[in-house]
Amino acid sequence: MKRLLVFFGGILLVLSVLFISKTWLAKKTETVSAAGKNTVIIFNWGEYIDPELLKTFEKETGYHVIYNTFDSNEAMETKIKQGGTHYDIVFPSESIIPKMIEGDLLLPIDHSKITGLENISSFLMNQNFDKKNHYSIPYFWGTVGIMVNTDEITDGTIHKWTDLWDKQYQNDILMIDGARESIGIALQAQGLSLNEVDKDQVERGVKKLETLRSNVKAVLTDEIKTLMINNDAPIGIGYSGDAAFVMSENPAVQYVVPEDGGAIWTDNFAIPKTASNLEGAYAFINFMLRPENAKQNAEYVGYATPNEKAKALLPKELTENEAFYPQPEAMEQMEHYEYLGRDAVEIYNDLFLEWKLGL
Incomplete structure (x- = not known):
């Protein structure tokens, strides 16, 4: 009898542990899910954004930003393929974008959800690597x-x-x-x-x-x-x-x-197939396309901005330097x-x- 009690007691203990574990995991999943809705996970090149802009974006929108970096297009592509992290925004160079499109690694961008696209330099839009910019928007060039x-x-x-x-x-x-x-x-x-x-x-x-x-x-x-x-x-x-x-x-x-x-060359905003927060992704793109933010980012990073309104806010000694903003005939x-x-x-x-x- 004592052995039976011990046996059934053991079964009850195991069932209790399983129930508690299942309940804890459910709660944990809910927490992670809830965090995901309020989190924007960004995958960018190193030292390629003004950190103050990330803080401002968080304050304005209430989103929490997780910011990871890569050092090559190939490393970035591999990480997206693996799918372990649900990146919401990624910044591929133009040369890798067709390969990522072929590999079904990028989501089409809904232009109706983008504010400020009209400010992007026309000579950088509608390039062969992404006709009509279905999958990418210039970030720096x-x-x-x-x-x-x-x-x-x-x-x-x-x-x-x-x-x-x-x-x-x-x-x-x-x-x-x-x-x-x-x-x-x-x-x-x-x-x-x-x-x-x-x-x-x-x-x-x-x-x-x-x-x-x-x-x-x-x-x-x-x-x-x-x-x-x-x-x-x-x-x-x-x-x-x-x-x-x-x-x-x-x-x-x-x-x-x-x-x-x-x-x-151009590096570009893109939304990878791994994205779990599309609203956050579009909010971040729109935030970065605002002229004052694009101007601040260009001053910090040091690369040419594709945003014409932001360019107008930059010092003339910079924008008139043809080494960094070449004349159209030179770019031809x-x-x-x-x-x-x-x-x-x-x-x-x-x-x-x-x-x-x-x-």
């Missing part, structure tokens, strides 16, 4: 160009990509660690497109890059800014926003948009980075890695 320390290079001879091959610049150049950017420079220096997909043409670009080897001091990313600021190299390849930061710290550095090509010579397809991307990456290993 800029160019890829050449930072030159005029204290060390005083003759003003660098105007084109081809100038980088001059023998006088031996061991002087900090090359950007990006296959598309670096091979693109070599392609444009030969009058070719930085969006070449033919393997023979890409190999032609890499062969041209081989002849630049003696002039390359190092292949880097963010470190280029520090080295240029500290006068550790006279020439650095980089994005316009990085150049703006370098110039603010080292007035001797100037930024040159090459006359024989150059590239325009530039190319947008396009998604080239998986096979072509692998060719670029493999050939660029092989080139780097030979340095």
